[in-house]
Amino acid sequence: MGKKDTFRDRVALITGAASGIGRALSIELAGRASRLILVDINADKLEELRGELRLRGARVETIVADMSDRSAVLDLADTAWQVHGGIDYLFNNAGTALVGSMKETTLEEWERLVELNLWGPIRLTHTLLPKMIDGGGGHIVVTASLAGLVGTPGFSAYSMTKFAMTGAFESLSIECAGDNIHVSIICPGYVRTDLVRSSTYANKTMEDMLKTAPSWYGTTPESAARAIVRGVRKRRLYILVGPETSAWYLKRLSPRLYHAITRFASRAGGL
Numbered sequence: 001m002g003k004k005d006t007f008r009d010r011v012a013l014i015t016g017a018a019s020g021i022g023r024a025l026s027i028e029l030a031g032r033a034s035r036l037i038l039v040d041i042n043a044d045k046l047e048e049l050r051g052e053l054r055l056r057g058a059r060v061e062t063i064v065a066d067m068s069d070r071s072a073v074l075d076l077a078d079t080a081w082q083v084h085g086g087i088d089y090l091f092n093n094a095g096t097a098l099v100g101s102m103k104e105t106t107l108e109e110w111e112r113l114v115e116l117n118l119w120g121p122i123r124l125t126h127t128l129l130p131k132m133i134d135g136g137g138g139h140i141v142v143t144a145s146l147a148g149l150v151g152t153p154g155f156s157a158y159s160m161t162k163f164a165m166t167g168a169f170e171s172l173s174i175e176c177a178g179d180n181i182h183v184s185i186i187c188p189g190y191v192r193t194d195l196v197r198s199s200t201y202a203n204k205t206m207e208d209m210l211k212t213a214p215s216w217y218g219t220t221p222e223s224a225a226r227a228i229v230r231g232v233r234k235r236r237l238y239i240l241v242g243p244e245t246s247a248w249y250l251k252r253l254s255p256r257l258y259h260a261i262t263r264f265a266s267r268a269g270g271l
Helices: 020-030 043-055 070-084 107-134 156-175 204-211 221-233 243-253 255-268
Strands: 011-015 035-040 059-064 089-092 138-143 181-188 238-241
Touching (some): 011 020, 020 043, 020 089, 020 221, 035 043, 035 070, 059 070, 070 107, 089 107, 107 138, 107 156, 107 181, 138 156, 156 181, 181 221, 221 238, 243 255
Parallel strands (some): 035 059, 089 138, 138 181
16 A cells, blocks of 8 residues: 555454444544445444445445454454455454453453453454465554553553553564554543443442543544544554543653552552
8 A cells, every 4th residue: 555545445344343443433434435344243233333334325344253252253354355355454443341450350351351352353463464465565453552551450451461462563563564564553541432331340449430430531432533543544553542641651751650640549549
């Protein structure tokens, strides 16, 4: 893809497309005349989104798949490639959260989280990468999190998957620099999505705090999608979304100060 190329007529595969950031990205890219392959485990919501986008004239195909299932992901990669004979933009967006400290959560919960948040995008990217290189290149996008840049109390498992993701895909961006493969790592702060309701909670205090957050707090999925598309168009490696991401700059400036403030805030919150 040349520097002047846009999203128009480009094939974009989006996982976790039926809700939250994935849904907003699907709508944003449909408005830019992309050809969409939308993936989600929720067949009903996926079908609803497909119908909505097709009414707008979008070119949309959907695939129901569980991104934590190895066989399903490998089948998805083959099927998605065959749909359009190529993929220009791969948005690894599907994921969930486990809320609670390490001592409050179980190994089984950590393992399930790793399968979806980390192995899902790794398997899909690893399978599609050679095809994208042979096809002339493309852009790989992964939705990480602010929790993949700074350690956050009560999110140790979630942070682990997101830190691993940022490390793997930053390395990939360097490895593929000569293959016309571009990489973007999305690191949002708090975005008002269904993730709060669909997460697994091992800490009641944090569950109550997150589920009762003011409706005005955080970034809307639509605003996040626009910021992501702008960053991808400019081929930025890290795309930070939301005012909370200032914590990353604080950590880089003074890790000791960041840790002190975070410890104080977590104690004040009863964590």
